[in-house]
Amino acid sequence: xxxxxxxxxxxxxxxxPRFDANGLVCAIAQDATTQEILMVAWMNADSLALTLxxxxxxxxxxxxxxxxxxxxxxxxxxxxxDILVDCDQDALVxxxxxxxxxxxxxxxxxxxxxxxxxxxxxxxxxTQVDPKA
Amino acid sequence: xxxxxxxxxxxxxxxxPRFDANGLVCAIAQDATTQEILMVAWMNADSLALTLxxxxxxxxxxxxxxxxxxxxxxxxxxxxxDILVDCDQDALVxxxxxxxxxxxxxxxxxxxxxxxxxxxxxxxxxTQVDPKA
Numbered sequence: 001x002x003x004x005x006x007x008x009x010x011x012x013x014x015x016x017p018r019f020d021a022n023g024l025v026c027a028i029a030q031d032a033t034t035q036e037i038l039m040v041a042w043m044n045a046d047s048l049a050l051t052l053x054x055x056x057x058x059x060x061x062x063x064x065x066x067x068x069x070x071x072x073x074x075x076x077x078x079x080x081x082d083i084l085v086d087c088d089q090d091a092l093v094x095x096x097x098x099x100x101x102x103x104x105x106x107x108x109x110x111x112x113x114x115x116x117x118x119x120x121x122x123x124x125x126x127t128q129v130d131p132k133a
Numbered sequence: 134x135x136x137x138x139x140x141x142x143x144x145x146x147x148x149x150p151r152f153d154a155n156g157l158v159c160a161i162a163q164d165a166t167t168q169e170i171l172m173v174a175w176m177n178a179d180s181l182a183l184t185l186x187x188x189x190x191x192x193x194x195x196x197x198x199x200x201x202x203x204x205x206x207x208x209x210x211x212x213x214x215d216i217l218v219d220c221d222q223d224a225l226v227x228x229x230x231x232x233x234x235x236x237x238x239x240x241x242x243x244x245x246x247x248x249x250x251x252x253x254x255x256x257x258x259x260t261q262v263d264p265k266a
Contacts, residue, residue, distance in 0.1 A: 010240050013248070015255030026159055026173055035168035037217075040159055040224040052253045084170075084246035085257065087238055091173040093246050105220055107143050113217035113226050115146070120185045122148030124218065 010087050018090040019045065024060060025090050029070075029104060031111075032081040032095040038104035039112045041070075043092065055080050057094055075100030108132060143220050151223040152178065157193060158223050162203075162237060164244075165214040165228040171237035172245045174203075176225065188213050190227055208233030241265060 041059040057078035061068040071077035078096040108131030115124040174192040183191040190211035194201040204210035211229040241264030248257040
């Protein structure tokens, strides 16, 4: 990368995402009100374009290998308040308001990050209210 | 993946990170006080073990292909207050207190996410105070 390109990437005011070898960038959904990190997903160019077009988060499902409108079946639609891009434009933060029950995780928790590492040996504790309790 | 393995991965209380083909998991650093998302980086097994051992964030630099103690030259050491893991254990959130000037981005901003997408055409605006202004 030339210095000019690097400068444009880092300081420029136009979105030029650096998709990886699989055509994806990392996308983090963050609750726009509580700032809680809800989930990490992936976007290809199509899902990003659709998200910008509709204001509703669309991702690329790596497991199903298909475009994925988050909440289409669960009702947990993510209305995008803002999209942030990082310095080298290979990661995005979507600041969202979540419809439905407000959750984001298929296991049932509000956030996918419902466990915390408690020790060097890798013991976890659950940090969110269990949806099945 | 069997149902038992999936259940253990999602509901189990032991850290079993699912490293990708390059041996990496995505790691998000979040300011433990303000909840601001500071940066997205990558960890291999060694950097994760060192982070758990020392309480200081270590990553794997994909560009330099080496273990990277964040802040070693800049002073922006990340003291890890908590590590969260997501449902399928391929992403981590590090809740950190940052030493030095409190920043995380090599460009000079506090967070790497200093630009916001303002339009469907992909125009960006800068959302943080410019360190060079």
